[in-house]
Amino acid sequence: MNRKGLLAINSVVVLACLLGLWQGLIQINHWPPYILPGPLVVASALHDRFPSLLNSLAITAEEAAGGLVASIVVGVTVAMIFAQWRWLRQLLYPYTILLQTVPIIAITPLIIDWAGAGIFSVMIVTFIICVTPIIANTTQGLVSVDENLINLFVMNKATPAQTMFKLRLPNALPNLFAGLRISSGISVAGGLIGELFAGSARVGEGGLGYAITYANNQMEIAYVFALVLAATMLGFSFFFIVMFLEWLALHNWHESSRAQEAE
Amino acid sequence: MSLPEVLLKDVSKRFAGAEHEVLRGISLSVERGEFVSIIGPSGCGKSTLLKMVAGLSPCSSGEIAVNGMTPKQARELVSFVFQDATLLPWRTVERNVALALELEGKPRAETAATVAGLLELVGLAKVHKSYPRQLSGGMKMRVSIARALVTRPRILLMDEPFAALDEMTRDRLNEELLRLYAEQKWTVLFVTHSVAEAVFLSSRIVILAAHPGRVAHQVRVDLPWPRTAATRESKAFEEQVTQASRLLRGVYQG
Numbered sequence: 001m002n003r004k005g006l007l008a009i010n011s012v013v014v015l016a017c018l019l020g021l022w023q024g025l026i027q028i029n030h031w032p033p034y035i036l037p038g039p040l041v042v043a044s045a046l047h048d049r050f051p052s053l054l055n056s057l058a059i060t061a062e063e064a065a066g067g068l069v070a071s072i073v074v075g076v077t078v079a080m081i082f083a084q085w086r087w088l089r090q091l092l093y094p095y096t097i098l099l100q101t102v103p104i105i106a107i108t109p110l111i112i113d114w115a116g117a118g119i120f121s122v123m124i125v126t127f128i129i130c131v132t133p134i135i136a137n138t139t140q141g142l143v144s145v146d147e148n149l150i151n152l153f154v155m156n157k158a159t160p161a162q163t164m165f166k167l168r169l170p171n172a173l174p175n176l177f178a179g180l181r182i183s184s185g186i187s188v189a190g191g192l193i194g195e196l197f198a199g200s201a202r203v204g205e206g207g208l209g210y211a212i213t214y215a216n217n218q219m220e221i222a223y224v225f226a227l228v229l230a231a232t233m234l235g236f237s238f239f240f241i242v243m244f245l246e247w248l249a250l251h252n253w254h255e256s257s258r259a260q261e262a263e
Numbered sequence: 264m265s266l267p268e269v270l271l272k273d274v275s276k277r278f279a280g281a282e283h284e285v286l287r288g289i290s291l292s293v294e295r296g297e298f299v300s301i302i303g304p305s306g307c308g309k310s311t312l313l314k315m316v317a318g319l320s321p322c323s324s325g326e327i328a329v330n331g332m333t334p335k336q337a338r339e340l341v342s343f344v345f346q347d348a349t350l351l352p353w354r355t356v357e358r359n360v361a362l363a364l365e366l367e368g369k370p371r372a373e374t375a376a377t378v379a380g381l382l383e384l385v386g387l388a389k390v391h392k393s394y395p396r397q398l399s400g401g402m403k404m405r406v407s408i409a410r411a412l413v414t415r416p417r418i419l420l421m422d423e424p425f426a427a428l429d430e431m432t433r434d435r436l437n438e439e440l441l442r443l444y445a446e447q448k449w450t451v452l453f454v455t456h457s458v459a460e461a462v463f464l465s466s467r468i469v470i471l472a473a474h475p476g477r478v479a480h481q482v483r484v485d486l487p488w489p490r491t492a493a494t495r496e497s498k499a500f501e502e503q504v505t506q507a508s509r510l511l512r513g514v515y516q517g
Contacts, residue, residue: 170353
């Protein structure tokens with residue numbers, strides 16, 4: 001059997017052992033389900049409440065994806081402006097770092113005051129935490145171009161737009177994806193934080209963050225576990241989608257994909 | 264007498280903030296169709312000299328004329344071949360070669376035909392769809408040369424193009440370069456570290472001294488054309504190499 005197949009089987013075995021250990025500890029110690037529900041109870045909560053869980057999942061997915069896409073569009077645009085005009089970069093770059101260091105939990109209530117409770121506010125929160133890694137990484141890639149490649153474009157009388165789109169931007173793609181990996185992972189967290197405050201615009205239509213708060217208040221701990229699992233899977237699928245797009249964009253030419261092939 | 268293709272008059276270069284000059288009082292006249300190699304110790308400003316002729320770096324004093332124009336005006340006549348192939352890694356071989364025409368806005372069909380012909384000429388037709396990372400060092404350098412030739416330049420500036428290659432590959436590429444030179448009759452300024460390479464390729468060798476960079480000697484190479492692999496085994500070749508090496512050694516010893 002090849003190594004990949006063996007690895008897959010091993011992963012499943014490890015997962016089964018962990019779940020077994022979890023269930024076993026509960027059986028032996030007689031912990032009640034409102035303290036720590038076992039995997040079987042969580043599975044049954046997942047099954048019983050599946051439609052409402054799916055509904056919450058869809059809302060959070062929309063918020064996180066919306067914020068993430070906005071952060072890509074804005075982040076890449078800002079990075080291109082920074083790369084084109086050095087003085088603007090020096091003037092404004094510190095503020096983009098500030099955007100990341102500002103405690104997002106502290107300003108979320110303000111955002112809701114201004115933009116109202118609901119999906120849009122949560123998107124803004126997600127956008128704020130996602131945009132800085134994209135600006136920082138993409139700018140880095142846009143400005144660190146081999147000097148002789150710049151010279152080549154100068155010798156051939158390239159316009160600034162040609163230099164940006166045919167040289168700097170493709171050169172920055174690996175950096176953009178490095179930033180996007182970080183942002184895709186934290187976008188779901190941004191959505192959850194937003195929802196803790198924004199709650200739901202309409203009754204029963206909250207996302208995962210809202211549902212987690214609500215279920216916790218109702219002492220439905222097994223459902224909380226199911227919701228946390230859903231949030232984790234959502235973050236994971238975002239990350240996976242980004243990895244796939246990165247592979248599509250870079251596998252032909254970039255060194256990172258050669259390293260993976262060699263493994 | 265016709266206008267020299269490249270003319271440097273008392274050219275000096277000092278980088279901003281630097282204490283010493285990199286180049287001092289360089290005067291050099293290159294006729295149309297000459298193949299001139301520039302050789303000298305590290306830090307003698309060989310690459311800087313080439314960049315100045317390309318208009319990529321201004322001179323601090325003196326004057327450079329390329330075909331009677333300023334280096335910047337003359338850019339259309341000039342192609343630069345960089346040390347290391349300096350290809351765009353995200354472009355295939357054919358799209359790397361097509362770059363200059365694409366930036367000019369030439370029609371696609373015309374570009375494709377030119378590129379295909381050129382790839383044939385440098386022996387890369389089979390790998391036109393490959394990416395640079397799939398190629399050997401020698402092949403990458405061929406792509407780089409094809410890319411420089413796509414604009415049909417009159418003047419080629421080459422900055423140690425074969426320095427990173429093994430000796431056999433370098434010799435092969437030298438022979439191919441001369442074959443293309445015989446066909447296309449460019450004027451070439453060729454920076455190198457290798458005396459044998461300079462002798463094999465050039466009609467004239469300019470030996471620079473360092474600190475500051477200045478012209479120490481000029482040697483005319485009297486080897487018959489066309490030069491082939493057999494040229495390297497001739498007695499005349501050996502004598503020229505010995506002579507140039509002796510002059511260069513004198514420069515190193517200061």
